[in-house]
Amino acid sequence: xxxxxxxxxxxxxxxxxxxxxxxxxxxxxxxxxxxxxxxxxxxxxxxxxxxxxxxxxxxxxxxxxxxxxxxxxxxxxxxxxxxxxxxxxxxxxxxxxxxxxxxxxxxxxxxxxxxxxxxxxxxxxxxxxxxxxxxxxxxxxxxxxxxxxxxxxxxxxxxxxxxxxxxxxxxxxxxxxxxxxxxxxxxxxxxxxxxxxxxxxxxxxxxxxxxxxxxxxxxxxxxxxxxxxxxxxxxxxxxxxxxxxxxxxxxxxxxxxxxxxxxxxxxxxxxxxxxxxxxxxxxxxxxxxxxxxxxxxxxxxxxxxxxxxxxxxxxxxxxxxxxxx
Numbered sequence: 001x002x003x004x005x006x007x008x009x010x011x012x013x014x015x016x017x018x019x020x021x022x023x024x025x026x027x028x029x030x031x032x033x034x035x036x037x038x039x040x041x042x043x044x045x046x047x048x049x050x051x052x053x054x055x056x057x058x059x060x061x062x063x064x065x066x067x068x069x070x071x072x073x074x075x076x077x078x079x080x081x082x083x084x085x086x087x088x089x090x091x092x093x094x095x096x097x098x099x100x101x102x103x104x105x106x107x108x109x110x111x112x113x114x115x116x117x118x119x120x121x122x123x124x125x126x127x128x129x130x131x132x133x134x135x136x137x138x139x140x141x142x143x144x145x146x147x148x149x150x151x152x153x154x155x156x157x158x159x160x161x162x163x164x165x166x167x168x169x170x171x172x173x174x175x176x177x178x179x180x181x182x183x184x185x186x187x188x189x190x191x192x193x194x195x196x197x198x199x200x201x202x203x204x205x206x207x208x209x210x211x212x213x214x215x216x217x218x219x220x221x222x223x224x225x226x227x228x229x230x231x232x233x234x235x236x237x238x239x240x241x242x243x244x245x246x247x248x249x250x251x252x253x254x255x256x257x258x259x260x261x262x263x264x265x266x267x268x269x270x271x272x273x274x275x276x277x278x279x280x281x282x283x284x285x286x287x288x289x290x291x292x293x294x295x296x297x298x299x300x301x302x303x304x305x306x307x308x309x310x311x312x313x314x315x316x317x318x319x320x321x322x323x324x325x
Contacts, residue, residue, distance in 0.1 A: 001184055007177040009151035010040050010116075013158040014078060018048055021076060024162060027054045027063045028080030037082050038118060038177055060090040064115065068098045068167075071113040076162060083129045084117035084171060087136070098167040099142030110165040114158070119147075120173040120211055121261060121298050121309045130298035130305075132210075132262040137169045138238050138271070144192055145238040147171040149213035151181040153236055156190030164192065173211040173261075193240035197249070201231030204319055205249040207272060208259040209235040212310060216259055219315035230319060238268055243275070250276055254285040257319055261309050264292035286325045291318045 004012075018024045026041060032055035035042030045053040056063040060081060067077035081087065087094065098111045117137075121130045137145045144166055148154040154172065161168035198213060199220050206216045213234045220230040233249045235242065250256050256276055258269040273288040293309040 001182045003180050004151055004183055005178050005180050006148075006151045006154050006172070007039050009155040009183055010158060010172065010177075011042060011044075013155045013162070014040065015044060015047070017076075017159055017162045018044070018052065023074060024076045024078065025052045025054060025070065026078045026080065027056055027067055029056055029058055029082055031055050031080060036080060038174070040080065040116070060086045061093065064090040065093040065097075067113050067115070068093045068101075068111060071098070071111045071167070072101065072109055076112050076114075078114045078116060078162060080116045081118065083125070084119040084133050085128055085131050087117065087133060094143070094167070094169075095140050099140050102166065103142060111167045112165045114161045114168045114170055116170045116172060118174045118177075119171045120175055121293065121305065122175050122211075124300060124302060124305065125298070126300040127297035132171075132260070132293070134171055134209075134238055134260075135262055135266055135268045135271075137171070138268050142167065143239065144168040145171065146192065146236065147173075147210040147238055148236060149173075149176065149198075149210055149234055151179075152183045152187060153190060153196070153234075155183060156187050157192065157236060160189040160192050163189065168192070171210065175211055176214075179214075190236070192237045193242055195236055195242035195245035196234045197231065197245075198234045199230065199232040201229040201253065203229045203253055204255040204257060204323065205231050205233060205253045206257050206259055206315065206319070207233045207235065207246060207249070209238065210261065212259045212261050215310060215312045216315055218312040219319070222312060222316050223319055226320070228319065228323060241272075246272065246276065247280065250280050251283050254283055255322060256284070257289045257291060257315070257322060259291045259310055259315055261293055263295050264290060265295045267292050286322055289318050289322050291315055
């Protein structure tokens with residue numbers, strides 16, 4: 001086992017897959033000599049050359065469109081958005097081409113590409129650089145969506161995504177990039193659609209993903225001091241969703257709290273809550289609770305930004321109030 005940062009794990013996954021398959025290429029802004037705005041391509045230009053590490057102009061529509069075309073022609077492109085917010089200027093190639101090509105050709109054409117989309121609030125990026133947009137991607141049929149919470153999951157899921165024959169959106173929280181965690185030296189792939197219980201518990205199930213997994217684990221420790229034993233289910237993959245894992249944890253604790261950093265209105269947590277309510281109603285001892293960000297653009301002012309998204313204390317309060325019902 002090694003202890004490395006999440007961005008180092010992402011870089012390792014890309015490097016190893018490029019060595020494994022000459023059809024894997026990477027496209028994005030500043031990924032040449034600079035090594036990428038977040039460091040995911042550091043040293044890769046020297047190793048693989050400009051034919052495979054393709055630094056693009058500031059044109060997200062352009063390089064995502066190129067990636068779709070390259071994937072259709074047999075390449076396995078990894079496109080990196082600087083921020084997931086910028087999907088707004090390049091959504092058509094992803095939503096109307098990559099996501100639908102296999103369906104519209106009756107399976108004759110696949111689009112094996114990965115769109116890496118740094119996400120998340122908390123870095124004072126203001127309204128246009130701080131959104132969590134998983135509900136948008138998860139809503140589009142034909143796309144797979146991963147949202148790792150630690151270096152090991154980031155590496156294993158990304159390797160699986162690169163090898164997948166369908167388009168995959170990799171949502172990587174910017175605040176997690178510098179955080180360190182253990183990575184197994186022998187880690188190859190982590191299957192898409194398989195959740196992970198990050199903490200066993202018996203009193204309440206906290207279902208979450210991405211950075212909120214870390215906050216939920218912190219909250220669980222605080223709850224343990226109050227005699228509350230919380231189970232933390234890290235979904236890891238939103239599409240396909242590991243519904244069996246959701247069923248197991250809810251049927252075990254009979255209470256569910258869904259924690260996400262996206263805004264509450266129409267967030268992905270609402271979909272999970274609806275599924276639990278429809279299919280597991282008789283297992284519940286209390287209503288499903290959602291913890292999410294306020295329905296607002298992200299403020300730049302630090303004291304306001306800190307108020308908008310869930311923190312460990314928010315989760316503790318929600319769980320405590322649920323158990324008091």
